[in-house]
Amino acid sequence: MAHANLIDGRAIAGQILGELALRVAALKAFALTPGLAFVRVGEDPASRVYVGRKEKACADLGIFSETHVLPYAATQAELITLIHRLNADPRLHGILVQAPLPKHIHEAAVYSTVLPEKDVDGFHPVNVGKLMLGDPSGFHPCTPAGIRQLLIRSNVATDGAEVVVLGRGNIVGKPMAAMLCQKGPGANATVTLCHSATRDLPAHCRRADILIAALGVAHFVKAGMVRPGATVIDVGVNRIDGKLVGDVDFLNVQPVAGKITPNPGGVGPMTIAMLLQNTVRAAEIRAGI
Ligand code: GUN
Numbered sequence: 025m026a027h028a029n030l031i032d033g034r035a036i037a038g039q040i041l042g043e044l045a046l047r048v049a050a051l052k053a054f055a056l057t058p059g060l061a062f063v064r065v066g067e068d069p070a071s072r073v074y075v076g077r078k079e080k081a082c083a084d085l086g087i088f089s090e091t092h093v094l095p096y097a098a099t100q101a102e103l104i105t106l107i108h109r110l111n112a113d114p115r116l117h118g119i120l121v122q123a124p125l126p127k128h129i130h131e132a133a134v135y136s137t138v139l140p141e142k143d144v145d146g147f148h149p150v151n152v153g154k155l156m157l158g159d160p161s162g163f164h165p166c167t168p169a170g171i172r173q174l175l176i177r178s179n180v181a182t183d184g185a186e187v188v189v190l191g192r193g194n195i196v197g198k199p200m201a202a203m204l205c206q207k208g209p210g211a212n213a214t215v216t217l218c219h220s221a222t223r224d225l226p227a228h229c230r231r232a233d234i235l236i237a238a239l240g241v242a243h244f245v246k247a248g249m250v251r252p253g254a255t256v257i258d259v260g261v262n263r264i265d266g267k268l269v270g271d272v273d274f275l276n277v278q279p280v281a282g283k284i285t286p287n288p289g290g291v292g293p294m295t296i297a298m299l300l301q302n303t304v305r306a307a308e309i310r311a312g313i
Contacts, residue, residue, distance in 0.1 A: 170294025
């Protein structure tokens with residue numbers, strides 16, 4: 025059984041989508057269809073693919089979605105005007121502005137404009153603050169929330185575990201570290217956040233019971249950086265000669281790891297499932313459920 029230690033993100037996302045389908049049906053019984061707006065700026069090929077997958081996932085689950093595409097040269101003021109319009113649209117329960125944005129647009133200003141109750145990405149400062157405070161009323165960013173679900177549903181114990189997160193980005197690394205050090209299921213871990221200035225990063229990695237690679241460097245995590253039996257989560261999406269590869273040198277790390285996510289087929293489907301979950305929850309909150 026060569027693949028006995030794989031964490032199957034597609035299968036686990038499928039379970040979650042099955043649970044969400046029941047919640048969507050319940051909302052529709054109250055004549056409420058959850059709605060999600062996507063905003064893309066420019067024609068970044070990866071962003072087109074990601075938004076396309078998210079649109080399809082919405083359609084499959086019976087969530088209404090609409091996509092707004094602004095040209096790369098659009099101004100920050102134009103983007104913010106669009107977001108104000110989406111904030112005021114009662115058909116929409118969630119708004120997702122796909123990152124990265126063009127360099128001339130200040131991402132923080134844009135994410136601060138999305139109403140916190142429609143911020144299904146969990147990027148608004150109010151939701152970031154609630155995550156830090158352990159206030160469960162906020163939305164959690166989709167990729168770290170999905171990783172947490174992967175760990176819970178694969179029976180990977182996090183309570184008291186040594187977790188090493190590689191990468192300090194706002195979308196994955198930082199919120200992942202904040203989430204895993206909270207009290208509660210799928211958390212309560214001892215978290216080390218490593219980044220480009222970390223001294224002897226491989227030594228930190230080798231201490232990890234759970235190693236989460238979200239730094240965006242192809243095949244960065246080598247077999248010698250992984251403690252035998254550790255759980256390895258590969259968040260990276262890198263392109264080498266047109267081929268997609270993760271942050272983990274999968275072929276060599278898989279035999280050492282206790283459990284490992286394939287990439288693709290690990291974290292990616294979970295990010296989408298969590299986006300839909302946040303959107304359904306936003307609709308439920310609006311409906312007073
Ligand atoms: N770009 C990469 N990941 C994400 C995400 O989760 N949300 C948004 N909006 N953009 C991203």
